[in-house]
Amino acid sequence: MTFRVAVGGIEHETNTYRMKDADLSDFCIVRGDELLSEHAGVRTYLGGMLDAAATHKATVIPTLHAKAEPAGVISAAAYDEIVVELLDRLKMALPVDAVGLSLHGAGIARGRENIEVDICRRIRELVGPNVRIVITLDLHGNLSPELFDLVDVAFGTQNAPHTDMFERGRDAVALVPQLIDGSVVPKLHLERLPLLLPPVTTMNGMTAEINRICRSMEEDSDIIACTFFHGFPYADTPFGGASVLGIANGSAAKAREAAQTVTRAIWDARMDIPAKAFTPQEAVERALQETVKPVAVLDGADNTGGGCPGDGTYVLRAILQAKPVDSCFGVICDPEVVEQAHRAGPGSEIEILLGGKSDDLHGDPVSADAYVKLLTDGQFVRRSPAGEGTVENVGRTARLQIDGVDVIVVSKRYQPFDPEIFVLHGIDVRRLSILGLKSTNHWRAGFQGVLKSDFLADSPGLMTQDLSRFAHERVPRPIWPLDKETTY
Structure with missing residues (x-):
């Protein structure tokens, strides 16, 4: 099946404790054909999306991709300028069958508590209910359940370091033909944990074991993906904390069961996860x-x-x-x-x-x-x-x-x-x-x-590593390890 897919995105990991806002000059922005030359054959999310599109002989319409080194909250002016241009370029690309977005999951702008939700909501309003929206997310995303009401499917990196960005981008676009013909009807369930985790690797230790549990969930042919999002604890946000996203074909119950199986394992192992x-x-x-x-x-x-x-x-x-x-x-x-x-x-x-x-x-x-x-x-x-x-x-x-x-x-x-x-x-x-x-x-x-x-x-x-050094006024409380009495 051939299809038309517009690709682009905005990526930012926001540390709200940094006093200096991220401005427009902090972003590297590529547009149109420059997006293709920058990412084709490169092991990025967009590189994987382009690879999958080529495999399916899809028509790719590059829009805009903006990425900045993680920093403070994005200024309102910078965010508005970037997102408006993304939407304008997407509008010029219509009609399309799908939109592939490279996002992060922990982006915050002045006046926008969760930029991923804001971006996907505005894109959904622009393209309508029948265009497939597929996204990639960083393992350190602080995720809102609302995001998964706006997109068809989301693939997050499983590894830290993120050696699988290319694969997750490829997964997202490779699924588009089945989304279009209806042979795959994803049901998404986000299970959130009252847990703040400083960054840890998945190459060894308890997080490697949790990833093995995630992969065992995916042995069920109905489970499209089961992903452990560690979260980003250096952002004071209502969406702060670890979570697991389960995606199942046609079964919300299976998606929920897979996600909850993993979150229970994470919670039981929480004492053994942080690095020394x-x-x-x-x-x-x-x-x-x-x-x-x-x-x-x-x-x-x-x-x-x-x-x-x-x-x-x-x-x-x-x-x-x-x-x-x-x-x-x-x-x-x-x-x-x-x-x-x-x-x-x-x-x-x-x-x-x-x-x-x-x-x-x-x-x-x-x-x-x-x-x-x-x-x-x-x-x-x-x-x-x-x-x-x-x-x-x-x-x-x-x-x-x-x-x-x-x-x-x-x-x-x-x-x-x-x-x-x-x-x-x-x-x-x-x-x-x-x-x-x-x-x-x-x-x-x-x-x-x-x-x-x-x-x-x-x-x-x-x-x-000492998260108690920061004020946590907006993160849901109680939350471990700040509140030792936290239960799940």
Whole structure:
């Protein structure tokens, strides 16, 4: 069956505790044919949608895709401009049989508590009840049941790191012919849990076991998908918390039963899910004691992938104080220091105040003498299975050496997904002893087999493991672990 499908979307993970709003300039926006060239053959949600459309010889009408590094609440002006253009481009694409949307699930704009609901409601009003709307969502979505009254089907990433974005996009569009001919009639059930989870990986531990339970649910031929959404705990929203989405062909009861089977398993295992964290000093000390290198020290509380500024200094300072040989820290965002290094040039010695400039939460600037080893334009291609083929641009960069420690400084906030940013700066990660990473879990796929062990360093920051540091005025209460008496 051939069909016409319009593709596009708006993706943003909103950290409401970050004071600075996300503005229009924070978004990378691609339109029309540029969307096709940007995502064709790339392991993104839209890349998977385009692959499925090609398999079915469908006609693809690219509209608009906007994505920003996770940050604060999206400004009203920025959101309105983006969503209006998306709707205008979709209107010009009509008539279509289906709309494929790459969304996130944890997006918040000023005046829009849940942008995914708002986007899908407005698109449903535009295209009418007979056009199929299929969407992809991030595993960290804070989901509203209303969303699933507006769309025909939704596929969320199952893995953290999100190595399956391409597959979930492909699933969404591959189902369109069956949605059109009526051989598949999805029934969706969202089961929400009173549970806030700091980010954890699904590559091992209890979350891997829960994913196995989800896959066992899908062994029933009537279960289209059963997905564990971890939620995003750094957003104070009525939709905050973990959830499970069950989708069954023709049976609301089966969708509900699958979702509830998994949520019961999650609730019973909640004590065993969170990652073990250390102070920055403890994490560095433990890393130094490891005999098999290289070892990662994770600066998870200042992870730009969750809306942090990326210029926190707690972990960097701990590494500098320890002075480990063959060590590197990557990356810290400080465009002022990058500019200073570029003015001085390679081979220069400069006095710097590095990091700690965005707020009072992530540590004071590091005062140091630095040797400018190497400068770059900050452009490279991601090789991690999570988004492989994505063109990265972190602005101009500098490789500085401070007391024998290499420090990669970037102009734009960035979370390392793989060794490529280090390769760009002439650093072979395999030869390191200690690697400080501003990441929590997304590094795991791209560095698999390279980094031998890791220690999560927690500190004050917008992604601290200690959720009690934040006010939770809008999230449903009681909720675990904030309220120990919570029941489910």
